[in-house]
Each structure stands twice: as structure tokens, then as C-alpha cells.
Amino acid sequence: MDFLAIRFSPRLLGTELVQSCALLDGLDLAPLDSAEPLAPGAPVLYLLAPGESAPARAGIDSYVCVVGEAADGEPGEAEKAWLSIASSSSLETFVNLTRTRWPFIPVAMAFARLRQEFDAQALVLDQLTEVSLALSSEHNYRRLLSLILSRALLLAGCDAGSLYLTIPEEEGPPTRLLFAAVQNDSKPIPFEETELWISKSSLAGYVAATGETLVIDDSYTIPRDAQYRFNRAYDEQVGYRTKSQLIIPMLNQKGDITGVLQLINKKRNPSALLASPEEVEAEAIPFDAATRGLMKTVGSLAAVAIDNNRLYQSIERLFEGFVRASVTAIEQRDPTTSGHSLRVSVLTVDLAEKAGRVERGPLAGLRFTPEQLREIRYAALLHDFGKVGVRENVLVKAKKLYPFDLERLLTRLETARLCAERDLLMRQVERLMAGAVRPHEMEAFARELRETTEKLDRFQEVVLRADEPTVLPEGDFSALKEIAATSFTDRTGRGRALLEPEEMAVLSIRKGSLSEEERLEIESHVTHTFHFLKQIPWTSELKGIPEIAYAHHEKLNGRGYPRGVTAPVIPVQSRMMTVADIFDALSASDRPYKRAVPVNRALDILRDEAGAGLLDPALVELFIEAKVYETTRHLSNVAQGSAASPPSTY
Numbered sequence: 001m002d003f004l005a006i007r008f009s010p011r012l013l014g015t016e017l018v019q020s021c022a023l024l025d026g027l028d029l030a031p032l033d034s035a036e037p038l039a040p041g042a043p044v045l046y047l048l049a050p051g052e053s054a055p056a057r058a059g060i061d062s063y064v065c066v067v068g069e070a071a072d073g074e075p076g077e078a079e080k081a082w083l084s085i086a087s088s089s090s091l092e093t094f095v096n097l098t099r100t101r102w103p104f105i106p107v108a109m110a111f112a113r114l115r116q117e118f119d120a121q122a123l124v125l126d127q128l129t130e131v132s133l134a135l136s137s138e139h140n141y142r143r144l145l146s147l148i149l150s151r152a153l154l155l156a157g158c159d160a161g162s163l164y165l166t167i168p169e170e171e172g173p174p175t176r177l178l179f180a181a182v183q184n185d186s187k188p189i190p191f192e193e194t195e196l197w198i199s200k201s202s203l204a205g206y207v208a209a210t211g212e213t214l215v216i217d218d219s220y221t222i223p224r225d226a227q228y229r230f231n232r233a234y235d236e237q238v239g240y241r242t243k244s245q246l247i248i249p250m251l252n253q254k255g256d257i258t259g260v261l262q263l264i265n266k267k268r269n270p271s272a273l274l275a276s277p278e279e280v281e282a283e284a285i286p287f288d289a290a291t292r293g294l295m296k297t298v299g300s301l302a303a304v305a306i307d308n309n310r311l312y313q314s315i316e317r318l319f320e321g322f323v324r325a326s327v328t329a330i331e332q333r334d335p336t337t338s339g340h341s342l343r344v345s346v347l348t349v350d351l352a353e354k355a356g357r358v359e360r361g362p363l364a365g366l367r368f369t370p371e372q373l374r375e376i377r378y379a380a381l382l383h384d385f386g387k388v389g390v391r392e393n394v395l396v397k398a399k400k401l402y403p404f405d406l407e408r409l410l411t412r413l414e415t416a417r418l419c420a421e422r423d424l425l426m427r428q429v430e431r432l433m434a435g436a437v438r439p440h441e442m443e444a445f446a447r448e449l450r451e452t453t454e455k456l457d458r459f460q461e462v463v464l465r466a467d468e469p470t471v472l473p474e475g476d477f478s479a480l481k482e483i484a485a486t487s488f489t490d491r492t493g494r495g496r497a498l499l500e501p502e503e504m505a506v507l508s509i510r511k512g513s514l515s516e517e518e519r520l521e522i523e524s525h526v527t528h529t530f531h532f533l534k535q536i537p538w539t540s541e542l543k544g545i546p547e548i549a550y551a552h553h554e555k556l557n558g559r560g561y562p563r564g565v566t567a568p569v570i571p572v573q574s575r576m577m578t579v580a581d582i583f584d585a586l587s588a589s590d591r592p593y594k595r596a597v598p599v600n601r602a603l604d605i606l607r608d609e610a611g612a613g614l615l616d617p618a619l620v621e622l623f624i625e626a627k628v629y630e631t632t633r634h635l636s637n638v639a640q641g642s643a644a645s646p647p648s649t650y
Helices: 016-022 077-082 091-099 104-137 141-156 203-210 233-238 277-283 289-333 340-355 370-381 385-389 403-434 439-466 478-484 501-507 516-534 545-550 572-587 599-611 617-625 628-632
Strands: 005-008 028-031 044-048 062-066 158-166 176-184 194-197 214-216 245-251 257-267 487-489 495-497
Touching: 104 289, 141 158, 141 176, 141 257, 141 289, 158 203, 176 203, 176 257, 194 203, 203 214, 203 245, 203 257, 245 289, 257 277, 257 289, 289 340, 289 370, 289 385, 340 370, 340 572, 340 617, 340 628, 370 545, 370 572, 385 516, 403 439, 403 487, 403 501, 439 478, 478 501, 516 545, 545 572, 572 599, 572 617, 572 628, 599 617, 599 628, 617 628
Parallel strands: 005 028, 005 044, 044 062
Antiparallel strands: 158 176, 158 257, 176 194, 214 245, 245 257, 487 495
């Protein structure tokens, strides 16, 4: 095949002819003013726009074609296939040339059309793939519905549309539709989610009831014998003209109807606005077969996405119920802390959200996704679940002494009082029987009895006061030593101590109500929580829950428990939970083993612990400055007044 050089006017750039020539390998294709030398002896084809002339250098081997002018007479089928040319000095020669020596040019034009159709189909496939990926990755139900409708309108080139969902029934097929979404590119449409009975009299109801697809060229000329009707009242209400419609059932993989997709006014020009009836008449066209097939595919993708989303939401509700049931189990084990887990979760999530808005300082750049916030929330709700593994009497211990132990101690004091009275009375009887009692001796007996009684009453007050737990290390226990050093003689003549060594040790606890052994048992709840949470097959978004809960009692300087790890190992989510946990434990007024600490005092304690290297100072300051602590006011009664002394442990 001889080489052909083609030179074209810049005004023809982008025309079908020039594009088709460019598809062919081996062509010397360039603008008229191209400086590239021509191959020796190669015939040249000049493509000109109307009114342009061939360059002066065009020689005997050159052919000139004016593109876009009507040719004399009726053009042949070959010319129709790729361009319309006008007469020129070399027209006959050129036409013959294209039919004999260069027949590839019409073939190139046909190929170009196929290429364009292929590109259009590839674009549709790309868009379908994009839609499929978008639908499969979107878990927010409302955004999913909006996404389905908007992508369907885009692919179909429609101006408006609606989405209806079937409402599942416990038994039998669905009987109701949910009007779930609406969109109109030309008119603002008021929307309110409503339920409709599935009835063949309406367009969406007919499709939902029969599973058939409705293709309507003009909604105002539906045949009278049709079972369905178009309600023009909606058009009149919003000032719109609904003409062409495509209403398709959305079928899932089982063939069940998940919903109905209603597409309105396919547009001749996809970017046109149809704000007036005149514009609708000019631009709205019927739905072609290709669009109908494409939308059935989109409807099936949408149905599967909705079913998957409903399943996802069902699993979410199931897991949410499991978490709440777990919290209920904790609170039933220790009803005195009812609401604590919920309050800690609310405080922790709020602190995390506010930390995500900090622009400067140590917290700058700290951001949490919705999935991470959910992870924090679940970890906070379940942070105390391990308390189910702690003995109940230790878990709910309200005082330093267990009730039985306190009752035994008070009984011993009462016994000592009675024994002292008995001894004095016996001595008085002996003196009376001896007949040698004098008035001052009776007064001495009475004074001794009074002093003994007052002493034992004082001892009892000391015991009751020492039995109260404290929040901070405090208290002078020297009075307990006096009691421990005091003994009495029971009626059998055996000497007994008023305060036993074990009781002395427990009453001398300087902080909280727990002995060292009991404290270790309580602290073990964190390890129990971790081992419990590790058994759950968390999703990738929630896999950090066990570690977050595991560290909620750790302190930055390594003085926490159960592992005694330091700041680099403690997740920031755990640090947030620690602040929230301590604040709620201090300020909550629902615990019988302590008086609630006023909010201001609780905040001061947080600052003190941050200053001592126990808590994260930046998080504590944010907790206070952003008033995160006020978030749970509606959930609990937090102490607002003053307290005589701040008691109990966290």
C-alpha cells in the first residue's frame, strides 16, 4: 500500500474524519502548517474547512477535500458513511482514489464508530463497576438510599426519580412500601418519609405487586384500561411536568422484590434543566431498550446492596443488644454502680470527639473515624465486665469491715460494757454484804461505771468513724491503737482484746475500703475483662476493644494495674477512658460505700493526678475546659454541693 500523507486545517481538529485517520498506523497526519517534511513521492491529501484554500505547495500528487459542504447531487453510500464533501478540482480523482487505492479510509470511519460505541459501553461498565463498589462499601443506610437514586439518575440520564422499599412482614409477602428517597435536578421537592399500601392502582404499587417493569412514554396519556394511574396532583403541587417514566422492581439474589426504582423524564441532553413544562416537552424522551436493560442491572445491584445493608444493620443491632445485655449483667452483679458503664462511655466518646477538634498542642492531629468512635464506645461500655469474676461480697463492699465483722466487733464492745457493769455491781454487792459501804465508795463505783461506759462509747465512735472509706490517704489511727491495747475479762474469767489484729489492720486502711488482698481481687477484674473480650471475634474496625479496655486502669508513670505499663504502651483511647472512669467514680452519687465528691473537687483530684504523672495532662485539661464532665448530667445525679471528706476508691 502506498504511503499517504494527510494535512488538515486546524479548524477540523476533533472532527470525525480527522479522528478516524488518526486511528490508522503509518499515516503522516499533521496540520497544514506542519514543518515536518513529506515523504518523497508520497501523494498528499489536504482536508480543508469551508472557505479555505489548498496551500501553494500542493502539487500534482496532492488531493484537496473540503469537509462539511454539500456535494453536487446525491452522494453515494461510501461518502455518506464518513463525510460530506464539496466539488473541487480533484474531487473525482479523490473519490476514485478512496474507492480503489485507499479503501481503508471508509473502513477507518466504520472502525471509529465501533471504537466510539465500544468506548461508550466501556464507560457504562466502568460506571456500573463504580456504582457496585460504592453500594457495597456504604454502610450508612440513608446515604446508601441517596447513592442508589443519584447514581441511577446519572446512568440513565434522568431528571428526577424516587425510591420505594418494601417493608418486611413477619409472615407472608410485604404489604407496605416505604417512600424512602426522592431527587429532582430541576425542582426542589419537599420530601417526607411515608408508608404506602401496596396497591396495583399506583405505579410503584403495581410494580411491587406484580414484579413487572412499567415503561411510560407520557404519564398524562396512560390508557384508560390500565390498572394503574398516575397521580397528577403531585405535579400540580410542585409545579413540575412528569412525562416519560421507567418504574422497575429491585430484585435481590433470591428473586424477592426489595423495592421499586422510579425514574422520571429521561433527557435528550443530560445536563439540561426541566424547570418548565415547555422544557420537559423539548427535552424529555422515552426510555430506550438499552437504558431499560441498564437500569434493571442497577436495580439488582441496589437490591443486593439494600439486603446486605439490612443484614449489616441487623448484625449491628444484635451486637448492640449483646453489649447492653453484658452491661446489664455487670450492673445486676453490682446494682450500686448502675449506669456507671453508660456514663463512662458517654464521657469517653465526647472527650474523643472534642480531642479530634483540637488544632494545637499535644492533641493536635488526633482524629477518630466514626468506626473508631464506636470502638471506643464499646470498649467503655464493657470495660468493667470482668467484675463478674470477682466475689460479690468484695465487689459490693461498702465499708472497711464487712457487715458481719462490724456487727461482731460492736457486739464485743457491748459485751465489754456489760462485763464492766457486772464486775462493778458484784463488787458493790460484796461491800454491801460486808456492811462496810460508805457513801463516797458508792459515788466512786458510779463514777467508775460512768467512765468505763463513756470510754467504750468513745471506742465505738472511733470504730464507726474508722470504718468509713476515704478517697485520698488520710486519717489518724492512733485511737485504734488505744482500743487494740485494751482488753476485758468475760464472764468465764478469760481475758479478751477489744480489737483483734485483723480488725485493726482493716480499720487502718488509709484509702478506700479494701484490704490489700481484696484490692488485688478487685483489680483482677481488668484481666478478666481482657480475657473475656479476647474471646469475641471482633471485626477489623473493632479489634482494638480488648486492648483499650485492658489499659483503662494503667497510669502513665507505671503505677497503675494490672500490668504496670507506662505511657508509650497505653493507647490514647484508654487514657481518655481513665479520665472519664475516675471522674464518674468520684462524682457519682449512687454508691453506698462512699459519699459523692463535688464536681469541682473531683476536677481538682484529676488535676492533682495529672500533675503527679498518673493521668494525661492534655486530656485532663480538655476534659475540664471543654466541660466534657457536663455531658452526663442528664444520666446521673452528680454531687454539686460540698462533702465533708472525699471518700472511697475509684
